[in-house]
Amino acid sequence: MKQKAEQLGVFGGTFNPVHHGHLILAREAMERLGLDRVILVPNFCSPLREGEVLAPAEDRLEMLRLALGDEPGMEVSDLEVRRGGSSYTVETLEDLKQAHPDASLTFLCGADSLTTLDRWVRIERILELARVCVLARPGTEAEAAHADLIRRAPGVGAKVERLAMTRMIDLSATEIRERVAAGRSIRWMVPEAVEAHIRSESLYLQSLNANP
Numbered sequence: 001m002k003q004k005a006e007q008l009g010v011f012g013g014t015f016n017p018v019h020h021g022h023l024i025l026a027r028e029a030m031e032r033l034g035l036d037r038v039i040l041v042p043n044f045c046s047p048l049r050e051g052e053v054l055a056p057a058e059d060r061l062e063m064l065r066l067a068l069g070d071e072p073g074m075e076v077s078d079l080e081v082r083r084g085g086s087s088y089t090v091e092t093l094e095d096l097k098q099a100h101p102d103a104s105l106t107f108l109c110g111a112d113s114l115t116t117l118d119r120w121v122r123i124e125r126i127l128e129l130a131r132v133c134v135l136a137r138p139g140t141e142a143e144a145a146h147a148d149l150i151r152r153a154p155g156v157g158a159k160v161e162r163l164a165m166t167r168m169i170d171l172s173a174t175e176i177r178e179r180v181a182a183g184r185s186i187r188w189m190v191p192e193a194v195e196a197h198i199r200s201e202s203l204y205l206q207s208l209n210a211n212p
């Protein structure tokens with residue numbers, strides 16, 4: 001009898017830093033979509049996000065490892081960090097497909113991505129390699145953004161799936177960086193070990209500095 005393909009979720013992002021929004025949503029997406037595993041893949045450098053305060057890739061990776069600990073079914077990949085340069089999702093999915101040829105890939109991202117997905121490098125190939133699911137996010141009118149995407153790029157928009165989430169989590173890494181720079185508390189917004197890493201490595205103390 002043919003075995004059911006492993007359902008592999010891939011959650012990409014800057015994770016600058018990882019926060020409880022990422023973690024809670026990854027777990028919910030996993031349960032709702034019946035994923036066996038979710039791999040969180042921090043990018044080295046995002047082609048669409050120049051000019052933000054970016055902690056070194058090794059720190060962002062380490063914070064993800066600290067956040068997940070030995071959480072079952074969730075893991076971190078250093079694929080994009082090892083590759084260096086601009087991180088293109090299509091290359092990551094090609095690599096994961098090669099490493100897990102029998103798996104069925106689902107790429108997860110927040111609903112804000114609906115405004116840029118049609119500009120992602122080789123988006124058509126991304127949609128061949130993976131099911132793409134966008135997760136509802138406060139601040140983005142997902143339905144309207146999806147309709148706009150369908151208007152701009154019908155072939156892309158029609159294939160992207162929108163996943164309504166049980167809860168909206170109003171947290172962003174931008175807010176966390178801004179709070180650290182302003183000397184305000186980030187307690188309970190990120191896992192304790194992530195907060196400890198931010199403090200011990202003096203990350204995000206300046207609100208605007210050059211990328212390292």
Ligand code: ATP
Nearest residue numbers: 012013014015021109110136137169171172173174
């Ligand atoms: P920033 O504030 O720096 O843009 P972020 O909080 O959006 O950071 P990313 O690393 O860009 O974090 O997030 C990785 C992925 O998770 C992205 O696809 C993003 O849209 C999604 N995401 C992050 N936070 C949320 C949230 N609170 N709700 C839904 N999706 C989210």
